Amino acid sequence: MTVSTGRDRAFVIVGASLAGAKAAEALREAGHDGPVVLVGEERERPYERPPLSKGYLLGTSEREKIFVHPPQWYAEHDVTLRLGTAVTAVDPAAHTVSLADGERLGYAKLLLTTGSSPRRLPVPGAELAGVHYLRRVEDCERLKAVLRPAARIVVIGAGWIGLETAAAARAAGAEVTVLESAELPLLRVLGREVAEVFAGLHRDHGVDLRFGVQVEALTGGADGVAGVRLADGSTVAADAVVVGIGITPNTALAEAAGLTVDNGVRTDERLRTSDPDVHAAGDVANAFHPLLDKHIRVEHWANAFNQPQTAARAMLGQDVVYDRIPYFFSDQYDLGMEYTGHVEPDGYDRVVFRGDVAGREFIAFWLSGGRVLAGMNVNVWDVTDPIRELVRSGRPVDPAALADPATDLADLADLPDKR
Ligand SMILES: Cc1cc2nc3c(=O)[nH]c(=O)nc-3n(C[C@H](O)[C@H](O)[C@H](O)COP(=O)(O)OP(=O)(O)OC[C@H]3O[C@@H](n4cnc5c(N)ncnc54)[C@H](O)[C@@H]3O)c2cc1C
Structure with missing residues (x-):
């Protein structure tokens, strides 16, 4: 079945999270009065992820606070929100996207805000129950339920997600071990001098930090994960394991559509992909940055919040470029x-x-x-x-x-x- 939303005027956004919701908002603010369709595979309306490793995980802020807009906002702004709906293909020549149920939507302009997904741990035992990743609100809620006093929580990866989770677990009274293959936390991002500060912070809060270690397997059985075996033969006992070893951009749709993909969907400074009617923004976009004079892909909230303003205006034909200096934040203890x-x-x-x-x-x-x-x-x-x-x-x-x-x-x- 083909349902056209009005190919001449419809703007379709794939990925209903922060970048997608802000793009819908920016289109309306910029005066676009044609159809706007926001399609997302998650069942929740667009929400923000930072609280999932901070306030909401800690239990200090409420669920209702995570959402980008109140539920009625979408109807009030005439934005068609299609949740629980994956886009399975993009056909740039026909200007259509296919949905998982077989429906097709026509578009005049398309925005890809498909974000990113956690990198999976490539070792035996990684599929055991009790192994957590943290990306979606349901991941956060599952994890929250196991962060209890004296629970043995092993965090694999000392990046931002791993460290924030370690802090939340300590706040819940859990015993926390962080395993990291590098010599220090956040070493690639911050360098040695500042990485030392974060190592000290977590040590002072009672986290057992183990650097330069390789995870070989997760052990356990029908009852779920019981430990993490390291390359030196030792095992760290675990009631739950949290994996935070980075993310990869969700580029499969773009790749299959023949768009240029290179560490994300490659765009120019107007956030336009290799197809002039397809733009990309947020975690998935590897955008040319005019001040830095190179392509960068930024996996942070502020980028997903701000880039859509430029993308929306560029989709409307305005002469805009995205040249904001990257910015991010973190809270730990x-x-x-x-x-x-x-x-x-x-x-x-x-x-x-x-x-x-x-x-x-x-x-x-x-x-x-x-x-x-x-x-x-x-x-x-x-x-x-x-x-x-x-x-x-x-x-x-x-x-x-x-x-x-x-x-x-x-x-x-x-x-x-x-x-
Ligand atoms: C736990 C956590 C804590 C964080 N904390 C911070 C922080 O403190 N500071 C900071 O700066 N940043 C933080 N970030 C990063 C920040 O949340 C991301 O940069 C931001 O969410 C990116 O937004 P996005 O809309 O580009 O992508 P995403 O949030 O990844 O959303 C993409 C959406 O697209 C959907 N989608 C993908 N493919 C399809 C498809 N084919 N069809 C339909 N839908 C699809 C996905 O399901 C998802 O809902 C954190 C992230 C996490 C996970």
Whole structure:
């Protein structure tokens, strides 16, 4: 059966999460009055994922708080929301998408916001009950049920998801072991200097951190997982295992449709894919960034929140580019941080600290050739504007002034409104 939503005017969005919902909103805000159809395979209306490893997992914030819009918003804005519906194919020549039930929708413009999925643990035993991944709200609810006092929780992977989960598990009174193949947590993202801070944070909160270890198998049986066997032959006992070893972009649809895929769906700075009527945004998009002069794929909330504004306007034919400096945040125990900028692994030559690193109240700057590539404020607030400006300007800065709390960052960034 073919149901056309009005090929000449319909804008179809595939993936009903943060980026998809913000795109629908942006289309309406930009004045598009034709049909907007938002198709998502999850059954929940679009929601935000950060609370799934923080407030909602911790039990400090309510379920209703995770959603991007209230339920009535979609009808009020004449956005057709098709939940529990996977898109199985895109035909760019015919301008149609096929749905799992055989229905086809015509489109004038298509936006792919298909996001990403957790990388699966490729070892024997990984399918045992009690092995958790954390991406969807139901994953969070299953995990929440096992984070209990004295439960033995083993986290595989010391990335953001693994560390935030470790913090939530400790808050619930669980015994937590984190297994990581690298020498430090977050080593590729932060480099050694700042990664040490996160190792110290978790150690101080009673997490058993094991670095440089290889997971060989998960052990257990009909009752579920019982342990994690390491390459050195030792086994770490576990009542539950949480796997956080990274994500991969959901590119299968784009690939099958013949779009250019390379670490995500490749787009230009207008978020347009290799097909002029198909755009991509959020976790799935590997977009050309004009300031950084390269393609980057950003797996963070702010990108999924902001890129759709540009994508929607570009779909409407407006002359817009996406050149925001990447930004993300994390909360673990009493540490809150924001990171502004972009550094490739080993892409910096110096880290400059300002403030009290031991007391975990500081700003770290990653520099290359005297220019600030990124800054991370830890338990220091209201500094992202000057940090962003320092990164954006690409101007060389005096490292001594950067390190000196007496020097106003707004002065260094040459911001007109300093406060
Ligand atoms: C637990 C957790 C905590 C996080 N915490 C932070 C944080 O503290 N700070 C931060 O900056 N970022 C955080 N993130 C990352 C942030 O949530 C993501 O960057 C963001 O969700 C990306 O949004 P998206 O809409 O691009 O993709 P996604 O959220 O991945 O959504 C994509 C949607 O598309 C659907 N879909 C895929 N294929 C199809 C198809 N063929 N048909 C129909 N639907 C499809 C998927 O089911 C999904 O619902 C966190 C992520 C997780 C999982």
